[in-house]
Amino acid sequence: MPSRKALIRRPGPRLAEGLVTHIEREPVDAGLALEQWGAYADALRAHGWETVEVDPADDCPDAVFVEDAVVMFRNVALVTRPGADSRRPETAAVEEAVTRLGCSVNRIREPGTLDGGDVLKIGDTVYVGRGGRTNPEGVRQLRAAFEPVGARVVAVPVTKVLHLKSAVTALPDGTVVGHPPLVDTPSAFGRFLPVPEEAGSHVVLLGGRKLLMAASAPRSAELFEDLGYEPVRVDISEFEKLEGCVTCLSVRLRDLYS
Numbered sequence: 001m002p003s004r005k006a007l008i009r010r011p012g013p014r015l016a017e018g019l020v021t022h023i024e025r026e027p028v029d030a031g032l033a034l035e036q037w038g039a040y041a042d043a044l045r046a047h048g049w050e051t052v053e054v055d056p057a058d059d060c061p062d063a064v065f066v067e068d069a070v071v072m073f074r075n076v077a078l079v080t081r082p083g084a085d086s087r088r089p090e091t092a093a094v095e096e097a098v099t100r101l102g103c104s105v106n107r108i109r110e111p112g113t114l115d116g117g118d119v120l121k122i123g124d125t126v127y128v129g130r131g132g133r134t135n136p137e138g139v140r141q142l143r144a145a146f147e148p149v150g151a152r153v154v155a156v157p158v159t160k161v162l163h164l165k166s167a168v169t170a171l172p173d174g175t176v177v178g179h180p181p182l183v184d185t186p187s188a189f190g191r192f193l194p195v196p197e198e199a200g201s202h203v204v205l206l207g208g209r210k211l212l213m214a215a216s217a218p219r220s221a222e223l224f225e226d227l228g229y230e231p232v233r234v235d236i237s238e239f240e241k242l243e244g245c246v247t248c249l250s251v252r253l254r255d256l257y258s
Contacts, residue, residue, distance in 0.1 A: 002254055002255060002256075003253050003254060003255065003256035004048050004049045004050060004207070004252075004254065005049070005050050005051075005052055005101065005252075005253040005256065006044050006049045006050070006051050006052065006250040006251065006252050006253070007051075007052050007053075007054055007066055007070075007094065007097055007098075007250060007251040007253070008037075008040075008041050008044075008051050008052070008053055008054070008066060008249065008250050009053065009054040009055075009056065009057070009063055009064055009066040009093075009094075010034070010037060010053065010056060010064065011030070011033050011034055011037055011063075011064040012056055012057065012058040012059075012060065012061065012063055012064070013030065013058055014058065014059070014060075014061040015028055015030050015033055015061055015064065015238075015242070016028040016030060016061070017061040018061040018062045018065075018242040019061070019062055019084055019086070019087075019242070019243075020241075020242060020243055021132065021162050021243065022160075022161055022162055022243065023241075023243060025241075026241045027241075028238050028241050028242065029238055030238075032237075032238050033064075033238035033239065036234070036235055036236050036237070036238055036239065037064065037239075037249065039234055039235070040234050040236060040246070040249055040250075043212060043232055043234050044206075044212070044250065047206040047207060047210055047212075047232065048206075048207060049206070049252070051250075052097060052101070054066055054093050054094050054097045055093040055096070055097075056093075057089060057090050057093060059089065060086070060087065060089055060090045061086075062084075062086070062087055062090070062242070063087075063090045064239070064244075064249065065117070065239075065242075065244055065248040065249065066090075066094060066248070066249070066250065066251055067116045067117055067165075067247060067248040067249070067250065067251050068080060068082055068087065068090070068115045068116045068117050068133075068163075068248060069082070069087075069090050069091045069094040069116060069251075070091070070094050070095070070098055070116055070251055071114070071116045071119045071142070072098075072103070072251060072252075072253055072254075072255070073121065073126060073145075073146045073149060073151050073255075074149055074150070074255045075102070075103055075104055075255055075256055076103065076104045076105075076106060076145060076146065076149055077095075077098040077099075077103035077104065077105050077106070078106045078107070078108065078114075078141075078142060078145045078146070079091050079094065079095045079098075079105060079106070079107045079108065080108050080113075080114045080115060080116055080138075081107070081108040081109070081110065081112055081113050081114060081138070082113065082114075082115050082133065083113040083114075083115055083132065083133030083134060083135070083138075084133065087115075094251075095107075098253075101253065101256060102256060103253075103256065106145045108138055108141050108142070109141065111135070111137050112135065112137035112138040112140070112141045113133060113134060113135045113137070113138045114128075114133075114134045114135075114138035114139075114141070114142060115133040115134055115163055116248075116251070117133075117162070117163030117164065117165050117166065117247070117248050118130075118131070118133060118134040118158065118163045118164045118165070119142070119164065119165075120164055120165055120168060120169060120170065120176075122170045122174050122176070123174065124150055124151055124152055125151070125152045125154060126142070126146055126151045126152065126153045126154070127154050127155075127156055127164060127188070127189070128142055128153060128154070128155050128156070128164070129155075129156055129157070129158035129163060129164025129165075129167075130155045130156065130157060130158065131157060131158030131159055131164075132158065132159075132162065133162070133163065134158075139153070139155050154188070156184065156185055156188045157184045157185060158184060159184055160181070160182045160183070160184060161182050161243075162243045163248075165202065165245070165247045165248070166182070166201070166202075166243065166245065167179070167182045167183045167184070167201060168183055168189070168192075168201055169201060169202055169203050169204075169247060170203075171193070171203065171205075171211070171224075171227075171229065172205055172208075172209065172229075174190070174191065175191040175192070175193050176189035176190075176191060176192050176193070177192075177193045177194075177195050177200065177201055177203065177220075178192065178193075178194065178195065178201045179194070179195055179196070179197060179198045179200065179201050180194045182198060182201070195217070195219075195220040195223060196219045196220055196223070197216070197217040197218075197219055197220050198217075199213070199214040199216040199217035199220070199240065199245065200213070200217035200219070200220020200221070200223070201220075201245075202214060202217075202245035202246050202247050203224075203246070203247075204246050204247055204250070204252065205252075206232060208230075209228060209229045209230050210229070210230045210231075210232055211224055211229050211230065211231050211232065212232045212234065212246050213231050213232070213233060213234075213246055214233070214234065214235075214236050214240065214245065214246055215233040215234060215235045215236075215237075216235075216236075216237065216240065221233060234246065236249070
């Protein structure tokens with residue numbers, strides 16, 4: 001059977017020092033962030049996902065955004081080389097975790113940079129955002145890792161937000177959703193559905209028609225309900241202050257077989 005495992009990593013004591021690039025810095029309540037992270041993990045487990053906690057990286061303020069450290073395609077784990085120097089120590093424990101899970105492990109090598117938040121998978125198509133944190137060499141190495149196992153890699157520009165998945169994600173039927181002012185090229189995607197809020201651009205597919213999404217996008221949730229989906233809302237306000245969203249707080253491993 002396909003797997004339903006999700007890598008997660010608890011926020012560390014330096015969370016409030018996390019990087020911000022496209023928004024103004026706001027104070028972060030570390031205690032509330034830990035509570036919200038726990039509720040996020042509970043929501044995954046409540047919908048059939050086994051959470052696998054990666055060892056903490058307390059010296060790395062952004063380590064809770066575990067998605068940026070590794071990209072999965074089928075059973076291949078591509079350990080990233082983040083575009084921000086301060087985030088590069090985050091990857092070692094993530095690599096250990098995916099190795100223990102039996103993944104085939106590859107790595108982005110210098111001078112390539114790649115953040116996992118820049119990668120959106122829809123079936124066998126892998127969109128990769130080329131912009132602030134991911135460079136052309138990172139895109140080339142991602143292509144070299146995933147095309148031999150069946151991926152079709154499509155590079156798209158990202159200039160208005162931190163990562164590609166800060167701008168767009170996809171519904172279970174493959175429709176890409178995004179808030180138009182933040183999407184560089186909606187025409188790059190086969191089907192594009194505009195949503196009324198930035199946070200409505202971010203969904204995690206829990207299975208069936210259930211969508212994990214931020215509580216800060218109520219109008220987008222109503223839109224998804226009208227389309228027959230079941231939003232599962234979580235409050236991640238403290239992580240949103242650091243340009244985080246529901247996708248970057250976990251790595252979903254759907255294609256491991258035991």
